[in-house]
Amino acid sequence: xxxxxxxxxxxxxxxxxxxxxxxxxxxxxxxxxxxxxxxxxxxxxxxxxxxxxxxxxxxxxxxxxxxxxxxxxxxxxxxxxxxxxxxxxxxxxxxxxxxxxxxxxxxxxxxxxxxxxxxxxxxxxxxxxxxxxxxxxxxxxxxxxxxxxxxxxxxxxxxxxxxxxxxxxxxxxxxxxxxxxxxxxxxxxxxxxxxxxxxxxxxxxxxxxxxxxxxxxxxxxxxxxxxxxxxxxxxxxxxxxxxxxxxxxxxxxxxxxxxxxxxxxxxxxxxxxxxxxxxxxxxxxxxxxxxxxxxxxxxxxxxxxxxxxxxxxxxxxxxxxxxxxxxxxxxxxxxxxxxxxxxxxxxxxxxxxxxxxxxxxxxxxxxxxxxxxxxxxxxxxxxxxxxxxxxxxxxxxxxxxxxxxxxxxxxxxxxxxxxxxxxxxxxxxxxxxxxxxxxxxxxxxxxxxxxxxxxxxxxxxxxxxxxx
Numbered sequence: 001x002x003x004x005x006x007x008x009x010x011x012x013x014x015x016x017x018x019x020x021x022x023x024x025x026x027x028x029x030x031x032x033x034x035x036x037x038x039x040x041x042x043x044x045x046x047x048x049x050x051x052x053x054x055x056x057x058x059x060x061x062x063x064x065x066x067x068x069x070x071x072x073x074x075x076x077x078x079x080x081x082x083x084x085x086x087x088x089x090x091x092x093x094x095x096x097x098x099x100x101x102x103x104x105x106x107x108x109x110x111x112x113x114x115x116x117x118x119x120x121x122x123x124x125x126x127x128x129x130x131x132x133x134x135x136x137x138x139x140x141x142x143x144x145x146x147x148x149x150x151x152x153x154x155x156x157x158x159x160x161x162x163x164x165x166x167x168x169x170x171x172x173x174x175x176x177x178x179x180x181x182x183x184x185x186x187x188x189x190x191x192x193x194x195x196x197x198x199x200x201x202x203x204x205x206x207x208x209x210x211x212x213x214x215x216x217x218x219x220x221x222x223x224x225x226x227x228x229x230x231x232x233x234x235x236x237x238x239x240x241x242x243x244x245x246x247x248x249x250x251x252x253x254x255x256x257x258x259x260x261x262x263x264x265x266x267x268x269x270x271x272x273x274x275x276x277x278x279x280x281x282x283x284x285x286x287x288x289x290x291x292x293x294x295x296x297x298x299x300x301x302x303x304x305x306x307x308x309x310x311x312x313x314x315x316x317x318x319x320x321x322x323x324x325x326x327x328x329x330x331x332x333x334x335x336x337x338x339x340x341x342x343x344x345x346x347x348x349x350x351x352x353x354x355x356x357x358x359x360x361x362x363x364x365x366x367x368x369x370x371x372x373x374x375x376x377x378x379x380x381x382x383x384x385x386x387x388x389x390x391x392x393x394x395x396x397x398x399x400x401x402x403x404x405x406x407x408x409x410x411x412x413x414x415x416x417x418x419x420x421x422x423x424x425x426x427x428x429x430x431x432x433x434x435x436x437x438x439x440x441x442x443x444x445x446x447x448x449x450x451x452x453x454x455x456x457x458x459x460x461x462x463x464x465x466x467x468x
Contacts, residue, residue: 007033007197012205013190016240020274024286031286037195038289039070040092041466045127046157046390047086047432054468060290061268063095066127069289074464077454080407081467084432085154085388090120093191093283093290096270097121097182100233100262100297101128108132109179110355114167114222117144119151121184121235126157134352136178136359138163138170149367150452156388158336159349161359162367167221173362174225181226182233185215185247191237191292194285212242216250223255229302231260235295239284244294245276252278257298325380326372329396336391338372345372345380347391382424384449387435399426399433404463410434413453415443 009029017032018025043052043066053059053068060067069092076082076089101124108130116122117139126135137152137160139145145164152160165173167183188211189199219234226232234251236243251257259278264270269287273280273296283293326345327333336347348356348369356368371385386392400420402410407429409416418425420439424447427434437444 027286039073041087041089042067043087051468060092060095062099067095079464080429085156088123091291093293098124098128101125103262110134111180112136112178113182114138115184117148119148123155135160140166153385156390158370158391161365163363163365167218171221171224176227180231184235187211187236187238187243190239215247226300230300232298248296256301260297260299330391331393343375397426399428401428411454
């Protein structure tokens, strides 16, 4: 039994790794048990910022444009740039999804991220998707779906719908409607062992079997929602063959799926499939600077006629349009339809209006497009999602730049005073928008959402500085 200073690994797990990669087992087990996890972040290129990746930072090879490594983990909770959605903290291996999307998708698509929470792979895919694509970020677990919605608001991309349906419900209700379906399947979590002690404690051969059965079921259930000729991106954060190659083998044999190759640079040290001849991509911790990941891309067999069950429902009735008070709040406002629903005013890209209406008829989304404002009587209270949106016009509201101490008070939900016009004002720190206040003159009512606030009563001596 391998026992390292930092972690005791289960004997059955060690035997599994020794059988999986016999010549690399010692190095791999050492990397899992005795080497600390890597830390990486991905810059939100949708923000109009003058700063970004620090000079000299080591880039993530398969996500060089946006991803870079940190020397150590930072107290991200206390970084206003993180609250502003200027970057996402994500394991470097998981950023590979952006490379997959950029390599294989060349025109606008409808993209379903089925198991999307907390949103790392969703935001990575959003950065790589062609303009005009529609992202449906889905999470079946209600609490995780709320976290997903919060992270999508923070990221600020206007072409996102957040939903909470089971895979079978998508398969039954959205026949062959999506061009791409991503399934980051629930798994035994072997690839997260050096980041999460719970992954070690809960692991067992029985858990592996249970996860493999669930993964096959999830993909089979959602398969009908993928159009003929469409792509399924299957991934796990585990090492064993049962949850990886065996699941893909089942999809190839049972559903006629065809494995699709993704271009990979040899210097990335990404491994291929184990015990299979079709292309797949394995990230092993002793070979890459990142955690465990398995990715395979599958194409659904093409057919002469693809049935679009969702479209067969017909166009949903148009909602009542709001007045022009909010039109100037958005860049390219003419490209959006403004809707009023039960006091909530939302902007939806015109190109996606019909698709969003159809999605509403089957999925009851948690979040859609750009939430602009809540209507209270004759007043409009701007929503936090508008402050975070990449579609926000820089001229829509007055802005007040604050120092770090004031930024922290704001992010904790405290009242702040400022030298700014009365009314709704955007609070910024280092130019990054944090959210709204309602400036009353002597004081300003803090509109930063309660679920997002810094709860710690102890603040650091200085803020983390992740971005340049």
